[in-house]
Amino acid sequence: MNSILSDRINQMEESATLAMAKKARELKVQGVDIISLSLGEPDFKTPKHIQEAAKSAIDEGKYFAYPPVAGYQDLREAIAKKLREGNHIVEAKAENIVVSTGAKHSIANVFMCMLNEGDEVVIFSPYWVSYAEIIKLAGGVPVLIEGTLENNFKATAAQLKKAITNKTKTIIYSSPCNPTGSVFSKEELEAIAAVVKSKEDVYVIADEIYELINFTGKHFSIASIPGMFERTITVNGFSKGYAMTGWRVGYICAPLFIAKACEKMQGQFTSGGTGIAQRAALAAIAGDQTPSKEMEKAYLQRRELVLGLLKEIPGIKTHVPEGAFYFFPDVTAFFGKQSGSHQIKNADDLCIYLLEEANVSVVTGAAFGAPDCVRLSYAASEEELKEALKRIKVALAKLA
Numbered sequence: 145m146n147s148i149l150s151d152r153i154n155q156m157e158e159s160a161t162l163a164m165a166k167k168a169r170e171l172k173v174q175g176v177d178i179i180s181l182s183l184g185e186p187d188f189k190t191p192k193h194i195q196e197a198a199k200s201a202i203d204e205g206k207y208f209a210y211p212p213v214a215g216y217q218d219l220r221e222a223i224a225k226k227l228r229e230g231n232h233i234v235e236a237k238a239e240n241i242v243v244s245t246g247a248k249h250s251i252a253n254v255f256m257c258m259l260n261e262g263d264e265v266v267i268f269s270p271y272w273v274s275y276a277e278i279i280k281l282a283g284g285v286p287v288l289i290e291g292t293l294e295n296n297f298k299a300t301a302a303q304l305k306k307a308i309t310n311k312t313k314t315i316i317y318s319s320p321c322n323p324t325g326s327v328f329s330k331e332e333l334e335a336i337a338a339v340v341k342s343k344e345d346v347y348v349i350a351d352e353i354y355e356l357i358n359f360t361g362k363h364f365s366i367a368s369i370p371g372m373f374e375r376t377i378t379v380n381g382f383s384k385g386y387a388m389t390g391w392r393v394g395y396i397c398a399p400l401f402i403a404k405a406c407e408k409m410q411g412q413f414t415s416g417g418t419g420i421a422q423r424a425a426l427a428a429i430a431g432d433q434t435p436s437k438e439m440e441k442a443y444l445q446r447r448e449l450v451l452g453l454l455k456e457i458p459g460i461k462t463h464v465p466e467g468a469f470y471f472f473p474d475v476t477a478f479f480g481k482q483s484g485s486h487q488i489k490n491a492d493d494l495c496i497y498l499l500e501e502a503n504v505s506v507v508t509g510a511a512f513g514a515p516d517c518v519r520l521s522y523a524a525s526e527e528e529l530k531e532a533l534k535r536i537k538v539a540l541a542k543l544a
């Protein structure tokens with residue numbers, strides 16, 4: 145706490161994933177051989193044709209000036225076309241699209257534009273760490289509905305119905321989900337949409353950033369359901385499916401008044417996203433999709449590898465994630481155990497133990513609203529994954 149700083153920042157939690165990554169980096173600097181399975185970062189390189197588009201954009205010399213606040217018109221048109229043709233969001237037009245500096249920025253814009261003090265946001269839990277902090281920053285109140293391991297961590301329409309009050313402004317979920325890898329089916333989203341439509345003035349924020357890493361082969365966008373376009377802010381971006389985390393490009397597709405509000409907000413905060421990165425994003429969305437398909441295939445192979453290895457570890461309970469690149473195992477079997485000076489009271493303790501004993505970093509589920517679990521990212525090479533899982537198995541076997 146520092147009284148010179150605002151209450152706003154003093155009350156904000158640090159991102160647990162970034163904190164774990166920082167701790168792992170510090171140990172690495174000391175020469176410890178750390179395997180990091182804590183970050184949500186593809187380990188692939190951005191596909192060549194996307195890199196080339198950025199180089200050409202520099203050579204063309206046209207993209208050095210401030211870009212339009214909502215993004216270049218041709219990129220917005222390409223995104224709208226993709227949403228109409230690929231996601232069946234037939235109403236999507238360029239005017240509904242706002243391009244931002246990563247999907248995280250898109251989500252921040254939306255909450256800043258939609259929430260007044262005390263407005264409630266229903267979050268499908270387990271959930272991505274940043275939702276709750278951004279909601280609180282915008283004056284909102286997070287209300288969690290919880291999925292469990294038994295139902296693949298998917299909260300239901302019935303839970304949503306109970307959670308909605310006259311203060312509810314919007315709901316938010318990610319599918320495929322970070323941290324669980326779960327994917328909502330068409331039927332599940334239709335049931336959720338029916339609840340939303342039965343209430344006046346409740347909106348949906350559908351975070352679809354892991355769309356291109358979906359092993360079911362069936363991505364479904366809630367905004368494609370008749371009557372839902374006007375109620376939905378679809379969030380997506382380039383970080384995960386195109387291995388473009390550092391390029392920082394994300395977007396929303398929203399009803400016009402929300403898109404206009406986000407443009408106004410962004411105009412005062414950051415202006416339009418980086419010009420060169422937007423040219424790369426255009427090549428990504430309008431160009432060859434083969435590299436993304438290949439990455440998806442590699443993630444699926446790794447999922448199978450890690451699933452097999454996790455099953456060999458006594459005490460670990462896991463579901464089979466259908467997308468993204470995370471496992472979210474239940475680790476309660478280790479609570480109350482100890483090894484040397486390490487007492488494992490909860491998932492936080494277990495993460496520290498695994499970092500220090502196995503030199504593998506994973507993230508506590510507490511950061512995602514699920515304190516019985518840990519999140520393990522398999523966006524790492526097969527060799528690293530095999531070695532990491534071997535070390536985890538040995539370390540966990542020492543707990544008694």
Ligand SMILES: Cc1ncc(COP(=O)(O)O)c(C=O)c1O
Pocket residue numbers: 184245246247248249272318321322351353381382383389393394
């Ligand atoms: C569920 C989810 N939404 C949004 C984001 C933000 O992505 P970016 O800001 O890199 O576009 C992430 C990144 O980890 C995520 O996991």
